[in-house]
Amino acid sequence: MAGTQAMPPASPELAGDAGELNGKAVRGFILRFAGFSLMLALAPLIPGWDGLVSHYMSTLAVLVNGLLHLFGQPTQLEGANVFTSAFHVTLAPHCSALDIILFYSATVLAFPTSAVRKIVGLIAGFVAIAGLNLVRIATVYLTGIRWPAHVQSVHEELWPVLLIMGTVVLCAAWVCYARKGRAT
Amino acid sequence: MQRKTVVRFLLIALGIYGVLTLGWSGFGDLYARGFRAALRAMMVSNTGVREADVLDEQPSSTVTRIIIANRNLLATDGSGPIRNVDFPNSTFWQATALFFALSLATSRPWLPRLLAAGAGFINMQTFIAGTVSFALWNEGRHVELSAISPAWAATTDQLQFILTEQATLVVPVLAWLAGLWPIFKRR
Numbered sequence: 212m213a214g215t216q217a218m219p220p221a222s223p224e225l226a227g228d229a230g231e232l233n234g235k236a237v238r239g240f241i242l243r244f245a246g247f248s249l250m251l252a253l254a255p256l257i258p259g260w261d262g263l264v265s266h267y268m269s270t271l272a273v274l275v276n277g278l279l280h281l282f283g284q285p286t287q288l289e290g291a292n293v294f295t296s297a298f299h300v301t302l303a304p305h306c307s308a309l310d311i312i313l314f315y316s317a318t319v320l321a322f323p324t325s326a327v328r329k330i331v332g333l334i335a336g337f338v339a340i341a342g343l344n345l346v347r348i349a350t351v352y353l354t355g356i357r358w359p360a361h362v363q364s365v366h367e368e369l370w371p372v373l374l375i376m377g378t379v380v381l382c383a384a385w386v387c388y389a390r391k392g393r394a395t
Numbered sequence: 396m397q398r399k400t401v402v403r404f405l406l407i408a409l410g411i412y413g414v415l416t417l418g419w420s421g422f423g424d425l426y427a428r429g430f431r432a433a434l435r436a437m438m439v440s441n442t443g444v445r446e447a448d449v450l451d452e453q454p455s456s457t458v459t460r461i462i463i464a465n466r467n468l469l470a471t472d473g474s475g476p477i478r479n480v481d482f483p484n485s486t487f488w489q490a491t492a493l494f495f496a497l498s499l500a501t502s503r504p505w506l507p508r509l510l511a512a513g514a515g516f517i518n519m520q521t522f523i524a525g526t527v528s529f530a531l532w533n534e535g536r537h538v539e540l541s542a543i544s545p546a547w548a549a550t551t552d553q554l555q556f557i558l559t560e561q562a563t564l565v566v567p568v569l570a571w572l573a574g575l576w577p578i579f580k581r582r
Contacts, residue, residue, distance in 0.1 A: 237575065
């Protein structure tokens with residue numbers, strides 16, 4: 212599909228280089244992006260979704276526990292709880308960063324490029340965001356151990372912003388990768 | 396597409412976003428005050444079945460709490476069932492800040508850039524007002540302000556989650572792209 216190359220995050224100046232952008236192309240991307248976002252946001256209504264998220268959270272807890280052990284923390288694992296006698300973190304569904312992953316996925320799916328590049332983008336993005344989220348949970352735990360007074364601000368103020376920043380960068384990297392594919 | 400231009404755009408956008416969200420808490424506090432004032436203007440009324448009250452910095456300074464009640468269920472001394480609906484102040488502010496960061500980092504003349512930012516800000520706040528209204532309607536069923544079947548309640552709860560959590564990332568991007576629309580429309 213020719214001429215559909217506008218997408219976040221990009222500037223009109225960037226888009227202008229391609230010389231292909233027009234209202235129809237941008238409108239197409241906006242509609243697809245909104246459509247995929249809505250479709251992915253409704254995923255929790257699919258039967259079995261909760262079980263899937265539960266498995267994902269358990270896996271995340273195992274990985275957080277493993278990461279903290281690498282940093283010399285004698286943490287224990289019980290379901291979605293990672294704890295020591297000094298501090299504990301409980302991984303709730305909203306700690307999954309799935310909203311960020313779904314946003315990124317909608318961007319990848321809406322952008323016109325080959326299916327192979329989309330699959331690569333989806334997998335790489337999932338790994339990157341899940342990895343960043345893993346670091347987030349581990350650092351919240353470590354903050355709780357060393358600077359307990361700052362846990363709330365690190366958890367609720369710093370990391371949400373960093374996750375969004377990371378996702379914006381990831382989207383930009385994806386755009387560059389996808390457009391490179393279109394140019395070759 | 397020039398990689399240098401992408402990096403420049405990103406650095407400016409991330410810089411603005413960082414300053415607005417982490418640089419000085421005064422931006423967020425100012426937004427929260429405005430948010431609560433707008434909620435009071437929109438929601439609090441002495442007429443109608445629904446009674447709503449917007450609390451300042453309760454249960455904490457990071458949350459805006461709206462208390463809703465059904466006047467028909469309240470006793471004359473004001474006691475009766477209530478429903479607390481909490482909105483973290485950071486959620487809507489971070490969405491608004493992301494929109495401003497993307498809009499202001501976009502390379503275009505300053506006048507259209509500021510006009511697009513202003514129009515997008517209005518669109519964003521309209522979406523937020525709609526989200527809050529929907530959440531209050533949905534939560535209102537717990538005090539008999541609305542009545543829906545359990546099956547629909549699961550769907551409306553999910554929709555509320557989408558609007559208050561997930562859409563706060565998607566909507567700023569859509570508002571930003573919509574602001575770019577006049578440029579592309581001319582091509």
